[in-house]
Amino acid sequence: MVTRSLLLDAMIYIYALSLLFYFSDFASANKKAKRMGTGLLLFVWVLQTAYLAFSLYTHSSELAFSRSDILYFFTWLLITMSLIINRFIRIELFVFFINVFGFALLALNVFGNPQMMPVSSNWDVNSELLFIHITMAVGSYAAFTAAAIFSGMYIFLHRKLKVKQFSDTVMRLPSLEKMEQYSYRSVIIGGPLLLLALCLGIVWISLQGDGNLFYDPKVVNSVFVLAAYGFYLFQRLSMRISGNRLALWNIAAFIIVMLNFVVSNFFSGFHSWIWS
DSSP: OHHHHHHHHHHHHHHHHHHHHHHEEEEEHHHHHHHHHHHHHHHHHHHHHHHHHHHHHHHTTOOOOHHHHHHHHHHHHHHHHHHHHHHHOOOOHHHHHHHHHHHHHHHHHTOOOOOOOOSTTTTOHHHHHHHHHHHHHHHHHHHHHHHHHHHHHHHHHHHHHHHHHOOHHHSOOOHHHHHHHHHHHHHHHHHHHHHHHHHHHHHHHHHHHHGGGGGGGGHHHHHHHHHHHHHHHHHHHHHHHTTTTHHHHHHHHHHHHHHHIIIGGOOOOSSSSOOO
């Protein structure tokens, strides 16, 4: 059973990683990222196919499958459909969002299964779900921090170059173009990570059966964080805004991240453990 739990956990992590590569390809038309995302998603499909084949074998003498088996089959169909669309139609954004839904459904199925065994005897299933949720959330905060620092460096260098102050510090900094690229790539990593972390948080709340937690300040503010960085990407990709204005917006979005991490924890009903 531990082997089964390790397989399912690995499936979730690989699935999440494939979505990061897919989003990177959508945001910057990166063919290498698309190949990596497709390869990882295909690997998840192979794992799910093997798992479903095993379930079919164990249920060969029964007339009906369990709810869990049906949900696994549904997520398998979503992945299959996304791979077909990616191969023949190539709508990257559709593939990304349909797999975000599939990822959330897979997580709900795995961690909502009463027969699911934790990898460690000291953990329960909810602990594993929270561990993955926290890992992705902290990873997104780290990426947003890097993006804000690069944006701050961009603003500093832009102002120094504007007044033609060429100090040793200025000369050692990367170019404005590179710092904007580094900031943008950091957001590309942090945004999907936070989206997946939020999906897992919603799964956890659903398993708890307390609908009031959906209105928790931490959850609500996380949606605002996603909206802020979503608008950042919209400005850069659709409105073609760049430079100082985009860097300022990135820093403003990071302030919302800090509010989400610090202030909302004093009012959150189930994130107060962070400060304990």
